[in-house]
Amino acid sequence: MSLGYYFLLPVIFSFLTPYFKKIGLLRASSILLNLLLFLQTLVYTMMSLPQISLFSIKPPLGIAFILDGYSLLFLLIFTFSGLMVSLYMPWFFKANPRRDEARFYLFFNMLIAGSIGMILSCDIFNLYIFFEITGICSYTLSAYNKDKLGLESGIKYLIIGSIASIFIVFAIMLIYLQIGTVNLGLIAQRFHQIDPKISVLIVLMLFIGFGTKAELFPMNFWAPDIYQGSISPVNGLFSSVVAKAYLFVFFHLFYLFGLNSKYMLFVMVIGAITFLVSEFTALNQTNVKRLFAYSTLGQLGILFMAFSTNSIDTVSGALFHLTSHSISKLLIFLTLGILIHKLKSMKIDILGGFKSTFLTIVLVISFLSVLGIPPFSGFIGKILILKGFALSHNYAAVAFILLVSIVEAIYFFRIIAMMLDKSRAKVIVNVGVMNYAILAVLAALIVLFGIYPSLLLHYTDLAANALLHPTNYLTYALGVGL
Amino acid sequence: MIFQIILLIMLAYVVGFIYFGLYRNITARIQSRYGPSVYQSFYDSIKLFSKKNTVNFGWMFYLGPVIMATGAILTLVLIPIFSDSDFLRSVTSQGNLFVLLYLMVLGPLGNALAVGTGGNPFGVMGVVRGLTRLIGLELPFYIAVVGLIIAANSSDIVHIIDLQKTTGLNIINHPLLFIGAMISMVGFFGESPFDIPGAPQEVYSGPRTEFSGKFLALLMSQGSLFAFAKLVLIVDLFLGGADSLEMLILKTFAIFVTIIFIGVVYGRYKVEQAVDFLMKLPTLIAVLGLARVVWFG
């Protein structure tokens, strides 16, 4: 068993996609593939970390995949999201028949592979390659709807993605020029030797590159358009996989390069502004997809604030929050897919126009979780983050998060009130058995992590430790003792 | 004890009605009239009690006046009548000044219920005016009572009476509180300028419009019992109580005449004028008295 399968299996599958004659077989094997990846990840949770897989030559010269506690948590989230989306897709395509279904599977599996590659690769050049693979898949997936909105979003994503790539390529180039290596371990060791002015430039370029992709203010003006133009399961993937992958890389480099002391406040402020602006903007939305896009941006803002704190407890809380947010947003976007199909509209009114007790309950659970209300998983993350800020006597951040959360509550509860309003005309929505199962599993996870947080906290603590004290990671990345 | 209670009620009944007769007489003389006999109200009440009442508005119409009378009698028995005497002391020690303050409102409540049952809108109008007036009327009286309680550090009336033997009468010690309480008392006796609830000339004699026969008799008798109780309360609080029947009559009569004289001189306030007035000068006077007690007492 090797970490390489995470990349190889989806890629091989993607290349084989056009040769599937029967679409049913394609769907089934895609589910099987994602199940396989998820199971493999579950196996890894039982093994000692970090794990390394070499490709012929050992690092620092060769290419390697390293799995430490930090990437394990993300791996779990990504493979799980992939599994859920691939289980959801058969219904989606039955509801919205498409002739180029194979195209979706091709890019979908590549997207998962790219994202996983980004979090596993231990040299910055490969990281860039996976970054581009993920990017290209996202552009095509966002343009999957070949209507005006879809194409617009594809083009926009392509342009913005290219700009981000340019910044990152320049950053990598500068690093290579200064240090002469692309191995993350070596860069981490020698980063402080770089001339401060150049180092500022590198950091800024990385920040702009990954910040743009991770949808930080003021580089996120494109993001809501992308969400609006693409299909719902892809929204779910963007929100719970792609954005989180960029966030992963951003903070991985942030802590590896030892930037935490110098740029902590800066990242925190940017995160806070993102949170503030997004939540206020979300208040004014009439399109469901845009609304939840802004909500995602806002949550990313909180995560950026919390990740930059340099304290294990807070980062662990942030990771918890990230996980529960991924689950909630996946649930929300998959449900939106059902509603948009049944009610043939993307207006916010559709949330008040359906009649299904099950969907109402799961949506309410996910909303409450995003808002951080107990006994759902969002609460644990939020209280840990707030506790962490308070412990570092950053009471302004505590007050800020809580105040903006009230703004967030305004629109979430407006939707809930809409769903509960009996005076609205309601369309009965039948959820298929499969969707029933998927949404029930997601909702159950939200509740489970809320009432039995130790289950997840074990992994987030592990991840936070690995992120803040990457000594183990470094020894592996440098190839010492292999 | 039961004998004493009966004695007390009879005493209050007789004295109350005689006072009421005197009130009618004095008012008449001031207005250059002759006016009825002093015992006229007494006769009226006996006559009304002996009448059959043939009509009523249902059982609540009975209960209202009964609650009212109960409130009056309960107030009466809980006020110490004589200082330095064991007369009903075992009963009065069961209550205190706060109990009395609230018992005094029980009567109006019973009245209001019966009036409401009667269904006469004018009656209810009178009740509402009465309750609205109460907002302002209670204020100076409450302040005075609170001042006295704080000064004596006790809400026990007997204790307040006893204290006046050593420190001097409260009317001299706390004149401002006395003035406040007296202004309220004018209203409690339904005298001008605070007699808007009854307002005989305007709203068809107010709350009592629908009552006749025994109901009216009961209302009249409880009124005189209650009037006596209020006078005794003022005497106890400000004039050091009375140790004999003569002193009791003398002191209560003095208070009573004062109230009548005030009432005869003034015209009637509208309800909002009454409350506005009461919340200004009388309240200010009483608050000054209170401040003296709290900060310098």
Next chain:
Amino acid sequence: MNSIFLLLNLLPILFLYQFGGALHVELNFTSSFTLSLIQTPLGTFFAYLSMISFLLVTIAQKSKKFSFSYYMLQLLLSLAMFMIVLAGDFITFFIGWEIMTWSSYFIISKSKNIDTKSLQKYILFSLASAFSLIAGMVIAYSFAHSFDFSVISSAFRDMPFNIQITLIVLFSLSFFTKAGVIGLHYWVVDTYSKAPDLFSSILSAVMSKMGIYGLFLIYGHIVGYQELKMMFGTILNGTNFGYTLAWIGVATSIIATFKAITQDEVKKLLAYSSIAQLGYIITVIGFGTAYGVAGAMYHTLIHTIIKLLLFINVAAIVAQTGKSKFSELGGLIYRTPVSFVMLLIGIIGLAGMPPLGGFASKFMMYNAAIDTKFALILIGMLFSGAASFLYCYKLVYGIYLGHPTSKNLETTKEVPISYLIPQIILALLLVLTGAFPGAFIKVINPVLVEFSLSTIPYSGLGVMNSAVGSFNGLFIISAFVVFFVLILLLITRIKSKAKNNLNRFDISYCGEVPAQDTSLHFGFGFGADLHKIKFANAILKRSSSSFYESLATQTKKTSELFSRMYYGNIHNTMLIILLFFSALFFIGVN
């Protein structure tokens, strides 16, 4: 289904009874949080109070059909409150608090009369309260390194003064919002009046008490009354802190009382009255004396009983007649006599008149104020008490007395028995609390010991002792009954030939005979005079709504401003990214 949930509601009571005061459960929630349930005298009091209230309301619910989800949510709500009052640490407390918030939200949303705006008001204020609580929690944690009440309590003394103040303010704000202190009461009236009729009783009688419990917890347990005294210094015989709080409470009760009088909707009147009564509790809760705490606790008990009684009564009338306004009701006394008597007992308690429990609690509070020499506070309480007679009378007159305002009121039948059973139980409780106020001293004393205050002397079940006087509730109630019966015999037995032969139009009406359509009900006339009184008008014309409305408008405008940035022009986005980069670069390099 009703009986099943009745049994389920019994379980917590039995559970609590089983442990008999020694409940102590701990559960490792996460590595850093422990959930714990600890039974304190104070918590036990509130637990029994809320559990029994739920039981009584469930009995009343038999008369109407409620869905399974309604019952489930209500059960969840009761368990959440159980969790709150028995919590031994802030995490447990907060989890209970939030479950209470959302479960009640979903119950309220099931009402027929509810609209989105009221729901939003309710949830946003609840969340603001919760967030203020959570802020206090984490700040306390940052010094105590634990969420445990006792640990925070012992660490509190060593915190810097400004942190101490911040904590007290944050916690107070949170619980004030729940209790509906004036200014933070914006949600209360709408929510109480638009919630399902029977659920309003829970909201007013039980849920607002969670705010009071929180205040007790903070002032008595976590900060401690002695510590408050040391922190803020003393004035007269009380503390500066208590004095400030008392003014907040008095202002609340006076303003709410005047607002209550002018309401036309029955449940709105009750809602304002609820705010006013809680104002009394808040007035005395900060005194820091034994009598202050005792008065607050007794009034908590009495207010719970009264508000359950009144709201159930009104719910029954609304269900029976379909009318919910004073101007649409009236004249029901002989149609629904038992309901009338129950409401009468309720308002006698609410007005605080002697034979019933309402007086005993007011007596305690007044004596507490005398004890600390807070004379003006006491005057304020007496003043709002005097004004409250007006709304008490409006309540009984507007619904039961006077004349029916429409045809169907003349044929209304007595409300179903399941509405009456809890009312009768509550009325009996009100009589008992009035007759045996001394019994409550036994409940209060353990709490006073818990707060390390002096205890109240106990001298018999009927006697309520206080610093400046005592009264015998049993004597007064028996004397009342004896005199009442005697006078009743006098008036009915002597020469009585009374017949009920008057119809409602046989009244003195200025020499005229009122016609069928003459407006004879005075329901609308209440409070009209109040607008002419300068002081009352000054209160009535002001409202906190304009402040909150403008806050909402500002939020909306900000939102519009921000969303103008996201208009989707890709060129500008690129430009902004480049400009942002250059700006950062110049700042960074220099």
